[in-house]
Amino acid sequence: MAWSMLLPAAPRLLTGAGVFPVMNDTTTAVINEIMADPTPVVGLPDAEWIELYNAHTLSVSLKGWKLAVGTTLRTLPDSTLNPGTYAVVCASKSAAGLQPFGKTVVLSSLPALRNSGNRISLTDGSGKTVDVVDYSDTWYRDARKKQGGWSLERIDPARSCGQQSNWCASTNPRGGTPGNRNSVYSENRDTVKPEIISVTTLSKTEASLLFSEPMDTLLLNVTDNYRLNGDDKTSVKILHSKATSVHLSWDIPLTENKPYQLHLLRLTDECGNPLQQQTVEIEWITLFPGDVVINELLFNPWPGGADFVEIYNNSAKHINPEKLMLASRNPDQQLTKIVSLKQAKQTLKPRTFLAVTTDTAGISAFYDIPCKNCLEKVPSLPAMNNDQGTVVLLSDSLTILDEVRYDEKMHHPLLYDTEGVSLERVNPALPSNDRQNWHSASSMSGFATPGYRNSQLDTPLPRKENVTFEQTAFSPDNDGFNDELIIRCSMEEPGWVANCHVFDINGTLVYQLLNNALMAAEETFLWNGEDPTGRLLPPGPYVVVLELFNINGKTSHYRKGIVLTCRQK
Known part of the structure; x- marks a missing residue:
């Protein structure tokens, strides 16, 4: 079949690759590379330019086409872009420097390309839109290249959705690839489903949703795609939306402290991937004293470290940090330095922890952080003096939810230096200002437990002292079977101190496992058979001596014979 039968009005052009009909199609040419900030020069001319690429199998006539940057419009001159070829759109003053790299489409002046x-x-x-790119300097993904001299390149010309994930800085040593295939070119299909980052209940009749990536805004603005409690009788309205968020309202107010299900139907991202979560929970929360409590304080950090405050959700409510604030008290006992926790992103689920600090690196450098999302950075915290102070937890209505008066004397008296040691709440159900309800974090935990269960957490259940030695015949050969000696200790209360020594059959001390270690109420100690230099001790019998004592003068002693059965390979 001849092409003229399909496109009778299209003239033919002869090119080096053969004969192609010229056609205008919204999927033909794409904006493929952008040089918005050419200085400092890396290896290309000091000029701004935009590269077009014909991704179609047919030639494209650019006659009458228009290029707009912001609100500034330019009409392209009559030119032909053959299949699989590139054209650099530039100003006349820059044409001579760019022509050696390939075909140029020259304008009297190119609209200014804003760096940001x-x-x-x-x-x-x-007049049909062929391509639109909302570029940003965040697309470079490289702080050095963002400073100038490098172009932004499209990764996959066939992908027109999810723009931010389809552009990055050029990797070509010259700083870009004008008139040539992009240095970062590769197939880059989007198969990742979007997620809901946060759900914020703004009032009894309004909520907002934040998505992990730009959504299909046509679907986002269809009211039938939202159902409150699955009830199509409850009218849900869209107050406003952006690519990554939507603000909803409804007529019937929510009942306080009652969870509702918001069903999200047929929502997809720009590339058509369906939303990961089809249902989210919304709730209008009213907080009462004791719902959330202050659970751990670090007020005297290591040099280079930072203070933190840990809170614990002691209720069955899902609490947005926007509803929480921290404060201190001045000498007149008035609230001062009230700061909101709205910058924290994670919803505080029932029976979970959240530690907040102004410097997460100043915490993670010194302490184990098993729950990365449970430690969040906030712009500021109330001042916490190293010797004493008051920390107050409030709701957004300024209801006092909890208040703790701390001082350094609340630390364990056998700690000769409390720098870098947090105070942990022993039991969240007991009074906040009972000094016996606070204890120094154990040394085995690293002296702080930001964002997870306190090392000194105690329960009201009675407990007896119990010490057990497990795997007393052990072979540290890394085969996963009896590789370590295990010592488990359960004490009547936290705050005991432990010393543990290992002797050979001649009574010679060969290893000190514990040296005045501040214990939690329950601890587990391990020994892998090595001496202080890290070398494995010879096989044979050994004796482990464990000494426990507390500040009340109570002591306990345990002695256990063990056998190291083989050398580690």
Whole structure:
């Protein structure tokens, strides 16, 4: 079948690759590379330019096409872009420097390309939009290249959705690839489902949703795609939306402290991937004293470290940090330095922890952080003096939820230096200002437990002292079977101190496992058979001596014979 039968009005052009009909199609040419900030020069001319690429199998006539940068519009000159070829759109003053790299489309002046970002749109001769790119300097993904001299390159010309994930800085040593295939070119299909980052109940009749990536805004603005409690009788309205968020309202107010299900139907991202979560829970929370409590304080950090405050959700409610604030008291006992926790992103689920600090690196450098999302950075915290102070936890209505008066004397008296040691709440159900309800974090935990269960957490259940030695015949050969000696200790209360020594059959001390270690109420100690230099001791019998004592003068002694059965390979 001849092409003229399909496109009778299209003239033929002879090119080096053969004969192609010229057509204008919204999927033909794409904006493929952007040089918005050419200085400092890396290896290309000091000029701004935009590269077009014909991703179609047919030639494209650019006659009558328009290029817009922001609100500034330019009409492209009559030119033909053959299949699989590139054209660099530039100003006449820059043409001579760019022509050696390939085909140029020259304008009297190119609209200024803002370094930080702008919208670039391309329309054909009939006024149809061919391509739109809302570029941003965050797309470089490289702080050095963001400073200038490097172009932004499109990774996959066939992908028109999820723009931010389809652009990055050029990797070509010259700083870009004008008129040539992009250095970062590869297939880059989007198969990742979008997620809901946060759900914020703004009032009894309003809520907002934040998504992990730009969504299909046509679907996002269809009211039938939202159902409250699955009830199509409850009218849900869309107050406003953006690509990554939507603000909803409804007529019937929510009942306080009652969870509702918001069903999300047919929502997809720009590339058509369906939303990961089809149902989210919303709730209008009213907080009462004791619902959330202050659970751990670090007020005297290591040099280079930072203070933190840990809170614990002692209720069955899902609490947005926007509803929480921290404060201190001045000498007149008035609330001062009230700061909101709205910058924290994680919803505080029932019976979970959240530690907040102004410097997460100043915490993670010194302590184990098993729950990365449970430690969040906030712009500021109330001042916490190293010797004493008051920390107050409030709701957004300024209801006092909890208050703790601390001082350094609340630390364990056998700690000669409390720098870098947190105070942990022993039991969240007991009074906040009972000094016996606070204890120094155990040395085995690293002296702090930000964002997870306190090392000194105690329960009201009675407990007897119990010490057990497990795997007393052990072979540290890394085969996963009896590789370590295990000592488990359960004490009547936290705050005991432990010393543990290992002797050979001649009574010679060969290893000190514990040296005045501050214990939690329950601890587990391990020994892998090595001496202080890290070398494995010879096989044979050994004796382990464990000494426990507390500040009340109570002592306990345990002695156990063990056998190291083989050398580690």
